[in-house]
Amino acid sequence: MTRLHLGYTGAPLDKADHMRRDAAAIQAARMHPSARFLILDDLKPLMAEGGTDLFWARRSEIPTGLAIFLGLNADGEPRFAVDGKPDDDLPARATDARAAGALLADGRAAIIAQARSVLDWHRRHGFCANCGAPTEVQKAGYSRLCGSCGAEHFPRVDPVVIMLAEKDGLALVGRGPRFPAGFFSALAGFVEPGESLEEAVARELHEEAGIRVHGVRYGASQPWPFPSSLMMGAFATAEGFELALDESEIAEARWVSREEVRAALAGEADWKAPPPLAIAHWLLATWAGRP
Amino acid sequence: MTRLHLGYTGAPLDKADHMRRDAAAIQAARMHPSARFLILDDLKPLMAEGGTDLFWARRSEIPTGLAIFLGLNADGEPRFAVDGKPDDDLPARATDARAAGALLADGRAAIIAQARSVLDWHRRHGFCANCGAPTEVQKAGYSRLCGSCGAEHFPRVDPVVIMLAEKDGLALVGRGPRFPAGFFSALAGFVEPGESLEEAVARELHEEAGIRVHGVRYGASQPWPFPSSLMMGAFATAEGFELALDESEIAEARWVSREEVRAALAGEADWKAPPPLAIAHWLLATWAGRP
Numbered sequence: 001m002t003r004l005h006l007g008y009t010g011a012p013l014d015k016a017d018h019m020r021r022d023a024a025a026i027q028a029a030r031m032h033p034s035a036r037f038l039i040l041d042d043l044k045p046l047m048a049e050g051g052t053d054l055f056w057a058r059r060s061e062i063p064t065g066l067a068i069f070l071g072l073n074a075d076g077e078p079r080f081a082v083d084g085k086p087d088d089d090l091p092a093r094a095t096d097a098r099a100a101g102a103l104l105a106d107g108r109a110a111i112i113a114q115a116r117s118v119l120d121w122h123r124r125h126g127f128c129a130n131c132g133a134p135t136e137v138q139k140a141g142y143s144r145l146c147g148s149c150g151a152e153h154f155p156r157v158d159p160v161v162i163m164l165a166e167k168d169g170l171a172l173v174g175r176g177p178r179f180p181a182g183f184f185s186a187l188a189g190f191v192e193p194g195e196s197l198e199e200a201v202a203r204e205l206h207e208e209a210g211i212r213v214h215g216v217r218y219g220a221s222q223p224w225p226f227p228s229s230l231m232m233g234a235f236a237t238a239e240g241f242e243l244a245l246d247e248s249e250i251a252e253a254r255w256v257s258r259e260e261v262r263a264a265l266a267g268e269a270d271w272k273a274p275p276p277l278a279i280a281h282w283l284l285a286t287w288a289g290r291p
Numbered sequence: 292m293t294r295l296h297l298g299y300t301g302a303p304l305d306k307a308d309h310m311r312r313d314a315a316a317i318q319a320a321r322m323h324p325s326a327r328f329l330i331l332d333d334l335k336p337l338m339a340e341g342g343t344d345l346f347w348a349r350r351s352e353i354p355t356g357l358a359i360f361l362g363l364n365a366d367g368e369p370r371f372a373v374d375g376k377p378d379d380d381l382p383a384r385a386t387d388a389r390a391a392g393a394l395l396a397d398g399r400a401a402i403i404a405q406a407r408s409v410l411d412w413h414r415r416h417g418f419c420a421n422c423g424a425p426t427e428v429q430k431a432g433y434s435r436l437c438g439s440c441g442a443e444h445f446p447r448v449d450p451v452v453i454m455l456a457e458k459d460g461l462a463l464v465g466r467g468p469r470f471p472a473g474f475f476s477a478l479a480g481f482v483e484p485g486e487s488l489e490e491a492v493a494r495e496l497h498e499e500a501g502i503r504v505h506g507v508r509y510g511a512s513q514p515w516p517f518p519s520s521l522m523m524g525a526f527a528t529a530e531g532f533e534l535a536l537d538e539s540e541i542a543e544a545r546w547v548s549r550e551e552v553r554a555a556l557a558g559e560a561d562w563k564a565p566p567p568l569a570i571a572h573w574l575l576a577t578w579a580g581r582p
Contacts (some may be wrong), residue, residue: 006487008485009486009487009489009490010490011485011486011490015483015494017494017498018498018537026458110485110486111485113484113485113486114483114484114485114486115485116485117484117485118484118485121484124420124421124422124442125420126420126421126423127418127419127420127421127422127423128418128420128423129415129416129417129419129420130415130416130417130418131418131445132417132418132419132423132425134423134425137569142296142483149470151415153420154481155480155483155484156447156449156484157449157450157483157484158447158448159450159482159521179442189328190445190448191448191450191521192405192433192446192448192513193305193405193408193409193412193446193447193448193516193519194302194402194404194405194406194407194408194409194514194516195300195302195401195404195405195514195522195523196300196511196513196514197298197512197523198300198458198511198512199301199302203306205306207308207309218509220487220489221487221489222487223484223485223486223487225484225485228484230450230482230487230488232488232523244311272478283327291578
């Protein structure tokens with residue numbers, strides 16, 4: 001059994017963190033002839049026509065807008081992301097970030113995740129939460145500094161737990177109120193201040209489905225750039241089957257067998273499982289065993 | 292071997308999330324005769340005199356200041372945290388949150404973690420990052436709403452990886468530039484947008500110590516309320532011993548044997564290991580095996 005690729009992981013870039021603190025190095029990298037830029041048009045990355053690769057623009061092709069440093073490729077060439085409206089005549093198309101991630105299905109999608117999360121954060125964090133004054137971009141896009149009160153702000157990453165509760169060969173899947181019809185997935189929720197990942201799994205399953213669990217086992221993780229989650233997948237053992245749904249979070253839930261999960265992953269069930277891009281797919285496939 | 296308790300985990304409260312959305316229920320809980328309040332004086336929780344338990348104030352004893360809902364205890368009695376200056380005549384003492392966590396050494400410390408992280412967030416997030424206008428507390432303290440642009444903001448939790456790289460029976464520990472003399476711990480760093488937990492472990496070890504690793508294994512997690520981290524402990528296999536330290540992050544590092552780690556945890560080595568409150572202690576103790 002080959003290991004399933006986790007969506008948005010496997011970035012091929014060296015983030016070269018030490019360069020971020022060196023404004024002259026970043027400026028030199030930006031002006032270097034080998035520099036290339038991933039343009040995000042309203043947070044949609046540009047894909048080359050045909051849709052099989054990212055479109056990497058030259059400096060002369062980029063629009064006005066915030067540029068953040070992504071890192072260096074395997075040849076040491078600098079890569080940036082730019083938030084702006086591209087020229088119509090580029091041989092490229094702005095593509096929904098989920099669709100682009102699914103089309104690439106490899107480490108290149110991780111570049112989209114990094115670019116989209118950081119640029120989106122800048123869009124919504126132009127002011128200082130501490131004093132209300134405008135802030136300025138620092139460190140090649142990895143910080144904003146308030147000139148008024150001196151507070152420094154960093155791009156946010158929100159830890160999220162996503163989990164399969166299981167008991168006696170059955171696992172719990174649910175459908176959110178805004179999910180497409182027939183679509184079921186693993187339950188999920190944000191980790192709160194003052195709890196561990198394992199406690200968040202147990203709390204969310206109790207809040208959303210009314211079940212108690214023990215034996216929480218971490219499985220894998222992925223970034224999810226909508227806007228900037230770190231999804232952490234886990235398994236847990238349920239103490240009973242009886243559900244009490246929080247209908248604001250879960251419209252419908254069911255206990256499914258491994259056979260049913262395998263059928264759903266193969267597109268042969270009366271319900272739809274999440275696509276390979278999402279860690280919920282990994283959780284279900286890992287739990288059910290792939291044929 | 293009993294399982295080591297992870298600091299700040301095991302909260303005995305039911306967070307009763309559904310009540311947060313119900314302002315009338317929160318108000319009734321606050322006025323209920325069984326309601327009790329943990330006062331934090333400049334983010335230091337009040338401990339009862341003698342220092343063996345938290346001090347739970349009655350409503351008549353609390354200072355003016357923001358109160359957030361913590362949850363319900365096992366008897367369904369409401370518990371809150373208040374940010375304010377307590378009366379001098381209370382039989383209680385404001386205690387450093389690390390010291391208080393170490394003194395309690397059980398699930399009661401998790402209450403401090405929740406209270407301190409959320410109250411600290413409010414202190415530093417009175418304004419809307421999106422538009423700069425003042426925001427207002429919502430949902431019993433779990434959200435702030437901007438009346439000007441409508442943006443809703445949630446308490447932040449920052450995922451952090453903390454890890455032991457190991458090779459041939461040796462593990463890597465390091466000393467930060469601001470650590471007390473002789474104190475070594477596991478290396479750590481913030482997860483960035485667009486990477487998995489496992490990728491963050493590998494990136495941080497490369498950035499800070501110059502080593503490459505594979506086979507990252509998640510171990511355990513804990514909340515760390517300074518100000519609001521989710522610490523995720525992991526192990527990884529190093530590909531070589533040669534170090535190249537980033538001296539802004541690591542002043543000194545060394546490869547240590549299991550025997551040396553056991554000696555340090557017992558206070559019998561020429562270097563000091565982290566205290567039981569910190570997950571780095573769990574990582575070292577789990578790796579070295581306790582006698």
